[in-house]
Structure formats: structure tokens, C-alpha cells
Amino acid sequence: MKPFTTHTGLVLPMDRANVDTDQIIPKQFLKRIERTGFGQFLFFDWRYLDDGSPNPDFELNRPQYAGASVLLARRNFGCGSSREHAPWALEDYGFRTILAPSFADIFYNNSFKNGMLPICLSEEQIENLFQRAAAQPGYRLTIDLKQQTLADSKGLCLTFEVDPFRRQCLLEGLDDIGLTLVHEPKITAYEKTHAK
Amino acid sequence: MFEKIWNEHVVHAEQGKQTILYIDLQLVHEVTSPQAFEGLRLAGRKVRRPDRTVATADHNVPTTDRSLPILDPISKQQIDTLRDNCRQFGIRLYDLDDINQGVVHVIGPELGLTQPGMTIVCGDSHTATHGAVGALAFGIGTSEVEHVLATQTLLQHKPKTFQIRVDGRLPTGVSSKDLILYIIGRITTSGGTGYCIEYAGEAIRALSMESRMTVCNMTIEAGARAGLVAPDQTTFDYLRGRPFAPADFDAAVERWRALPTDEGARFDRVEVFQAADIQPQVTWGTSPGQVATVSDKVPGPADFSDPVDQKSAAAALEYMGLTAGTPVTSIPIDYVFIGSCTNGRIEDLRAAAAVVRGHRKASAVQAIVVPGSGLVKRQAEQEGLDRIFCEAGFEWREAGCSMCLAMNPDKLEPGQRCAATSNRNFEGRQGKGGRTHLVSPAMAAAAGIAGHFVDVREWKYR
Numbered sequence: 001m002k003p004f005t006t007h008t009g010l011v012l013p014m015d016r017a018n019v020d021t022d023q024i025i026p027k028q029f030l031k032r033i034e035r036t037g038f039g040q041f042l043f044f045d046w047r048y049l050d051d052g053s054p055n056p057d058f059e060l061n062r063p064q065y066a067g068a069s070v071l072l073a074r075r076n077f078g079c080g081s082s083r084e085h086a087p088w089a090l091e092d093y094g095f096r097t098i099l100a101p102s103f104a105d106i107f108y109n110n111s112f113k114n115g116m117l118p119i120c121l122s123e124e125q126i127e128n129l130f131q132r133a134a135a136q137p138g139y140r141l142t143i144d145l146k147q148q149t150l151a152d153s154k155g156l157c158l159t160f161e162v163d164p165f166r167r168q169c170l171l172e173g174l175d176d177i178g179l180t181l182v183h184e185p186k187i188t189a190y191e192k193t194h195a196k
Numbered sequence: 197m198f199e200k201i202w203n204e205h206v207v208h209a210e211q212g213k214q215t216i217l218y219i220d221l222q223l224v225h226e227v228t229s230p231q232a233f234e235g236l237r238l239a240g241r242k243v244r245r246p247d248r249t250v251a252t253a254d255h256n257v258p259t260t261d262r263s264l265p266i267l268d269p270i271s272k273q274q275i276d277t278l279r280d281n282c283r284q285f286g287i288r289l290y291d292l293d294d295i296n297q298g299v300v301h302v303i304g305p306e307l308g309l310t311q312p313g314m315t316i317v318c319g320d321s322h323t324a325t326h327g328a329v330g331a332l333a334f335g336i337g338t339s340e341v342e343h344v345l346a347t348q349t350l351l352q353h354k355p356k357t358f359q360i361r362v363d364g365r366l367p368t369g370v371s372s373k374d375l376i377l378y379i380i381g382r383i384t385t386s387g388g389t390g391y392c393i394e395y396a397g398e399a400i401r402a403l404s405m406e407s408r409m410t411v412c413n414m415t416i417e418a419g420a421r422a423g424l425v426a427p428d429q430t431t432f433d434y435l436r437g438r439p440f441a442p443a444d445f446d447a448a449v450e451r452w453r454a455l456p457t458d459e460g461a462r463f464d465r466v467e468v469f470q471a472a473d474i475q476p477q478v479t480w481g482t483s484p485g486q487v488a489t490v491s492d493k494v495p496g497p498a499d500f501s502d503p504v505d506q507k508s509a510a511a512a513l514e515y516m517g518l519t520a521g522t523p524v525t526s527i528p529i530d531y532v533f534i535g536s537c538t539n540g541r542i543e544d545l546r547a548a549a550a551v552v553r554g555h556r557k558a559s560a561v562q563a564i565v566v567p568g569s570g571l572v573k574r575q576a577e578q579e580g581l582d583r584i585f586c587e588a589g590f591e592w593r594e595a596g597c598s599m600c601l602a603m604n605p606d607k608l609e610p611g612q613r614c615a616a617t618s619n620r621n622f623e624g625r626q627g628k629g630g631r632t633h634l635v636s637p638a639m640a641a642a643a644g645i646a647g648h649f650v651d652v653r654e655w656k657y658r
Contacts, residue, residue, distance in 0.1 A: 016511070017504045018385060018483050022622045027603045031256065031270040033230035033277050035338075045624045050610075074504055076386040079419070079483075080622060081601075082321040083228065084337035102386055105355075105421050106321060110337035163353065165213045176339070177239070180216055180347045183208045187244075187349055190207045190218055 002115035003173030007096045008142040009069030013133045014059050019073060020080035021107060025089040038085055039092030070141050072129055073100040077118075078107025087114045097143050099150075101126050112166045115173065117145060119160045132156065145171060197426055197457040198357050198392045201332040205315045207349055214351040220314040222344045223300045224251040224287065226278040227603070228319030232342035233281040243285040244348045250309060251282050252290040254299045256603050259566050259593035262292055271604065285345075298569020298595040301325040301537035305409065306571055308438025312427040312452040317344055322537045322619065324415040328408035329435065330427035330455050332392070335416065356464040358391035358420065359457075362399035364471040369653035371547065372407035373539060373617070373636035375399065376414040377477035381487040383467060388420030391465065394457060395425050399471035405434040406543040413538045414619050417484040426456035478524050478649055479621045479634040481512030486621075488524055490639070490651045496520025515623055516631050517611070525649050527633070531614040532563035532590070532644035533626070536600040539617035539637050540568025542575050548617075548641035549581040554658030557589040558647030564591045564606065566598040590644065602627045615643040 029041040046058050054061040060068075071090070077100040078086060087110045090098070097117040111118045121129075132152065133139040142151050145167060151157040169176070180187075208216040229251075236243070243249060256271040258264075266272040275292070282289040290296040296303055301322050304310040312330035317323060319341040326333035336350065344350055360379060366372075380387075393415055400408065408425045415423030425431075432449050435441050442448040475489040486509070488495065496513065497506040498520070513520060518527070534540075534548050545567065557563050565585050567573035573595055576582055582592045599606040600618035602625070608614055610629025617640050621632040635643065638652045 015507075017508050020483075020620075020622045022601075022620070022625055026624060026628075027601050030227050030603065031268075031274050033234070033274060035231040035234070045628055076389070076419070079385055080321065080416075080620060082319060082335040082337055084231075084319075084339060087337075102389060104386070104419060105389055106335055106337060106416075110339065113337060113339035176351055177241070177343050177346050180343065180349060180351060183216055184347075186208050186216070187218070187347060191348075194218070 001113070001173045001175060004096065004115055004117050004145055004170045006142065006144045006146070007069065008140060009096060010065065010067055011070045011072050011129070011133050011139045011141055012059055012065045012068035013072045013130050015074065015130065017074040018076045018079055021078055021083050021086040022080055024078070024086040025083065030083060030085055035088060036092060038089035039094065042089040042093045064137060067094070069094050069096050070143070071095050071098040072126070072133060073098060074126070075101045075123070077103050079104040082106045084110045084113070087111045087116055091116050099126065099129065112170060113176065115170065117143065117170060119143070119150065119162070121158065121160060125158060197330065197394060197424055197455055198332065200455055201313055201315065202354060204313065214353055216349045217315060217352045218349055219317050219344050220248060221309060221316045222249045222341070223304055223316065223318035223323070224249060224341070225255055225300050225318070225320065226253045226274045227255045228338050229281065229341055230274065230277045231338050232319070232345060233285065235342040236345060241346045243287065243345045246286040248348060249287045249345065251278060251287050252297055252300050252303060253278055253292060255597045255601065257292060257596040258604050259596050259598045259606060262594055268605070295570040295574065298572065299537045299540060299597055301413065302540055302568030302572065305329060305405070306438070306569060308435055308441035311435065311442070311448070312431060313455050317350060321416040322413050324421065324423045325409050325413040325537055327412040327415065327422055327424040328405060329431050330424060330452065332422055332424065334421040355392045355421070356390055358388060358393045358465045359463040360393055360395050361397035361466065361468045362395070362471050363397050363468060364399060365402055366399055366471045366474060369638070370474050370476060371636040371638065372403055372410040374474055374477045375471070376411045377479065377484065377487050377634060378474045379469065380414065380418045380484050381477070382469065383418055385417060385483055385485040386419040388415065388418040391420045393418070393420045393423040394463070395423060400425055401428065404543060405430055406541045409541065410538055414484070417619055427452045476636065476639050476652055478639065480516065480518060480524070481509065482515055482621055482623050483508065483512070484619070484621060484634060486512055487634070490524050490649060492524055494518050494520055494522045494524065525651065528613065528648045529615045529633070529643050530561060530612040531608060532561060532640050533566070533599040533614055533616040533618065534564070534637055534640050535566030535568065535598055536618035537568065537597070538619040540566060540572065542572050544617065544637040545572065545576050545581050546579070548637040549584045550657060551638050551641035551652065551655055552588045552590060552645065553584050555588055555645045557644050561644050561647055563589065563644040564593055564599065566593045567595050569595045588645070599626050601625060615640040615649065
């Protein structure tokens with residue numbers, strides 16, 4: 001897994017609540033058997049018009065957000081299906097971090113497994129970031145996972161919470177399966193005592 | 197009950213780290229597994245316990261004539277990949293020609309694979325369904341599917357506990373689907389985030405196993421990954437005699453009797469609802485929490501105080517092509533979908549068939565009935581339900597996920613409006629531009645006959 005330490009990037013504000021994984025990556029793209037290449041299909045049904053041309057009204061297609069890597073979102077981001085194709089698509093498109101007041105559990109967990117950092121902030125903090133992004137064209141944020149801080153160039157500096165174990169895995173890009181297999185003898189012992 | 201199951205499955209716990217939890221059963225389907233098997237191959241790993249892994253194909257499969265080849269080459273490739281992976285890693289697969297094939301969350305309980313006290317995972321968010329028998333069951337991502345295949349364990353944070361108690365009995369004509377939609381409407385689609393829910397109270401105890409599955413199934417729509425119902429005589433009677441039920445069933449029942457939550461146990465959160473308050477529900481928006489009772493009018497942004505909710509309501513009404521203030525019963529429909537892991541079981545088909553019997557569908561409506569499994573289909577045919585549906589102009593299909601998520605050829609055209617017994621009314625869920633209203637099987641059937649939503653409590657059964 002790609003480690004995440006610090007990241008500075010352009011902010012894309014997406015002012016919608018309950019963005020579900022069906023929108024992030026619609027089902028017609030779940031038939032692929034690869035793990036890569038999903039970025040081109042990210043937010044497909046919102047991003048493209050019926051004739052296949054980019055929808056100029058959709059945030060992702062606005063020229064000022066080209067190259068954005070920090071997604072600013074509203075509450076309950078990533079709700080719905082467990083499809084890991086959603087973080088695959090976001091990561092493949094170029095997003096490294098997502099800021100929201102709350103995330104759906106499965107999506108939140110899946111993001112960490114793919115080197116992407118979801119950050120939970122209060123509704124007020126998120127609202128403040130939306131206002132700053134609207135007021136300052138080319139608004140950028142720097143996220144430091146080690147210090148657990150998030151800062152802009154105009155003096156804003158926030159701290160955020162993240163589970164210490166997930167933080168460590170992300171900082172070092174650790175592979176979960178490898179970590180678990182360190183405890184393989186315990187799994188074997190468990191299976192022996194619980195054999196039915 | 198949650199604590200008991202959790203503690204029984206801890207392999208390794210360490211302060212400040214995730215717990216390594218043993219997984220008794222992993223269910224696998226074609227959509228979220230190919231990358232996990234590929235990961236195993238790349239790392240040179242094996243499936244640790246093929247005997248604790250069961251696969252079927254459901255999401256992609258056609259529901260029309262199974263003797264014909266699958267027309268969509270990418271769907272076919274995904275199903276073929278599942279076959280190859282199961283063969284290579286020695287995993288039991290219920291393939292398309294198997295009577296036991298079906299929606300993964302229908303066949304698990306049906307075959308008795310799902311048992312009280314187990315930990316069960318699947319790369320699908322509706323795995324919560326299996327909680328209805330008193331199992332700790334939740335959906336996982338593909339990286340975790342691979343983790344379980346390789347280690348038979350999962351790294352997990354312990355969720356908080358949330359008891360939802362429903363007092364009294366559901367009124368006549370009100371189903372478990374109405375119950376869970378009502379709950380989601382009240383606690384919101386993120387109300388359960390971070391929790392494991394236990395459903396309790398007289399109304400839950402009175403539900404059949406299949407109705408409990410409908411409730412637990414939609415737990416994820418309330419934001420919680422797992423929903424549990426304590427096992428009781430209803431559970432034991434349901435499981436007895438199923439193919440994978442324990443050989444010494446009575447001894448198993450004795451163990452299972454110890455699972456229910458102890459008197460006086462504390463939950464992190466408790467909500468209490470009155471069953472008598474619940475009426476048939478119809479969703480009007482693009483999130484399962486945007487729900488009204490059938491006798492209500494469609495709400496508008498002005499009915500919400502929170503600006504984010506107001507914005508969501510306005511966007512939902514625009515997508516759904518609805519105007520605030522429209523009575524729910526005057527919304528016309530084009531399509532009826534009866535099926536899915538939420539409402540594709542025999543009881544659901546019986547409830548729908550009872551409404552349909554002796555009637556004819558509205559001429560402008562297309563209606564399909566998709567049994568949840570091959571066994572449900574066979575049972576329904578033995579009871580003559582297929583004939584009741586066909587005589588009313590409803591199409592009778594093969595088992596699969598079908599129009600719940602429209603990965604197969606069953607989908608809505610842009611602008612079409614559907615009364616669906618499935619679980620998600622997200623934008624485009626049943627086809628790009630399609631409009632989904634979530635309802636119970638009886639409500640969907642009645643809407644198909646009338647051509648618009650009707651209150652099934654006033655239905656003239658024939």
C-alpha cells in the first residue's frame with residue numbers, strides 16, 4: 001500500500017450530503033475484474049451527459065478544479081454499498097484525502113486500505129472550509145498525518161482525530177494481511193480450541 | 197448478545213490496536229471477489245479455510261432463460277472468473293444451474309449455513325441480513341475479503357451498541373419492510389453509523405424469521421453495519437432440518453439459548469418506537485431516509501429545518517420529478533420490481549400474490565417478480581404463486597439480484613418510476629435516470645394493479 005505522510009493539494013468542494021457509493025462508481029463499472037483504472041469512471045453518471053460529453057455543471061469538470069486531490073464533502077459520505085471500487089476510483093482519479101462531517105463505516109474503512117485518508121471534522125469546521133474554498137480561488141490545504149493537522153496558507157490550522165493503528169498503517173504503508181499473519185499461531189490455536 | 201459473540205471470536209486483542217476477530221463463515225459472490233483472489237495469487241497465498249467459504253453468483257446474472265448464453269461479455273467474464281477461482285482454491289460454488297443458487301443473503305439462511313452466534317462476512321453491505329438468526333454479520337470491502345480468505349480473521353474495531361426496541365404489535369397490513377423504513381426515517385441514514393444494532397421488543401419477537409431478515413437487511417441503510425435479533429423458538433424452528441444445520445441440533449439449541457442479551461445489560465444508545473404508530477411506508481426521495489406514510493403528502497424543503505436536509509430534499513424532488521404537496525397515493529408508476537435480498541423470500545412472494553390474485557396489472561405498468569433463490573422459486577411454483585402472477589400480467593423470472601441494482605439486463609429507462617421491494621432508492625440505482633420508490637411486497641403489488649400507490653390496508657383481496 002502507498003504510504004500517506006503529508007499531502008498538499010487543491011480542494012474540490014462537493015456540496016451534497018449522503019453521496020453514496022452508487023454515485024461514486026456506478027454499477028456498470030463493477031464488472032471489471034481489475035483493481036486499477038477506475039478513475040475514468042468516477043462519478044460517471046453525474047460527470048457525463050447522455051451524449052458522453054462532460055457535464056459542465058458538475059464540480060469535477062470545472063477547469064478551476066482540474067488536478068484536485070482533496071475532496072471536501074458533506075455528511076454521510078460514501079453511504080450504501082460496500083464496493084471498494086469507490087475508494088479505488090477516487091484514489092485512481094487522484095484524490096488522497098476526503099474531508100467530511102461523517103463517513104459511512106464501510107467506505108471509511110475501505111479508504112484506509114487503499115492509502116487514502118478520510119478526515120472527520122465538525123459540521124462547523126466543514127462549513128468554514130466550504131466558505132474559504134468559495135472565497136479563495138485555487139484553495140489548497142496541507143494535511144500532515146504525523147502531526148494530525150490540516151492547514152491553509154491564510155493561517156487556518158485544525159487538528160483532527162484518527163485511530164492510532166490506522167494512522168500507523170497509513171504512515172508506513174503496511175499490509176494488513178502481513179500484520180495479521182504475525183499472529184498465525186494464535187489463529188491455529190483458536191481453531192483447535194473451537195473445532196466443532 | 198453482541199458482546200457475547202464478539203468475545204467468543206477474539207483471536208488477539210491488544211491495547212490501541214484493532215482486534216483480530218475469527219470469522220466462522222465467508223460468503224463470496226462474483227462482483228467483489230475477483231480482485232481478492234487475484235491478490236492471493238500475487239502474494240502466493242492460499243485460502244485458509246475453503247470449508248468456511250461458500251460462493252454463488254447473483255449480482256450479474258440474467259433472470260431470463262438460463263439455458264441461453266449470457267449476452268453481456270463482461271458479466272460473463274466475471275461469472276467465469278468466479279468459477280475459475282472457486283475451482284482453483286477449492287471453494288463450494290452454487291452455480292447458475294444449481295437449485296441452491298440465489299441471492300447470497302437468501303441462500304445463507306435457507307441452507308442453514310447461517311447460524312446463531314456465528315461471525316459471518318461477505319463483500320456486500322446487506323450481509324447484515326444474517327443477523328436475523330442472531331449471528332454477527334456485516335459487509336466488508338474487497339481488501340477485507342482477501343484478508344479473510346487468507347487468514348479466516350478480520351481486523352476490527354469494536355462498534356458501539358444500539359438497541360432499537362419496538363413495543364406492541366404491528367397493525368394489520370403493516371409489514372416488517374414498513375417497520376424498518378419507518379425506523380430509518382426516524383434515526384436517519386447515518387443514525388446507526390459506528391454501532392451494531394440489536395432489534396428487540398414485542399413487535400420484533402412477533403415477526404417471522406423472514407420478516408426479521410428484512411429488518412436486519414436494511415440495517416446498513418440506517419448506517420450500521422450489523423443488526424441482530426436474539427435467537428428464540430422462531431429461530432430454532434426455522435433452522436431445524438436445513439441442509440447445513442448442526443447434526444446434533446438439540447445440543448446446538450442449548451448453546452444458542454445462552455446468546456440473548458442478559459437482563460439489565462447496558463447499550464450505548466437506546467431508541468423505543470411504538471408499533472401502533474407505523475403505517476405503510478413509501479420513499480419519495482433518493483435516500484432511504486426520505487420516506488413518508490402512504491396517507492401523507494410528498495414533503496418539500498420547507499418541511500425541514502436543517503439547510504443540508506433542505507438542499508437534499510430539493511435535489512431529490514427534482515430527480516424524482518415530484519412536487520411537494522402531492523399525495524403519495526396519486527403518484528403513478530411505470531414498473532414494479534418484487535424481489536431482492538430484502539424482499540425476495542417465499543413469504544414476500546406470498547404477500548404479493550395475495551394482493552395480485554384475481555386482479556390484472558394496470559395496462560401501462562411492467563411488473564417483474566424475481567425469486568431470491570432457486571429454492572424460493574421452486575416453492576412458489578409448488579404453491580401456484582407463479583400462475584397467480586402470470587395471470588395478472590406480472591413476469592415470473594429466475595433467481596438473482598436483478599433490478600435491485602440493475603447490473604444485469606433488468607433496468608429502468610430514464611424517467612421511469614418503479615415501486616420496488618428492494619433496499620436503495622439512490623439516483624440511478626435501478627438504471628440511469630430511473631426513479632425508485634421503496635415499499636413492501638404487498639404495497640408494490642397493489643401499486644402494479646392500480647397503476648399508482650394505494651394504501652394496501654384498504655385493498656379488496658379476491
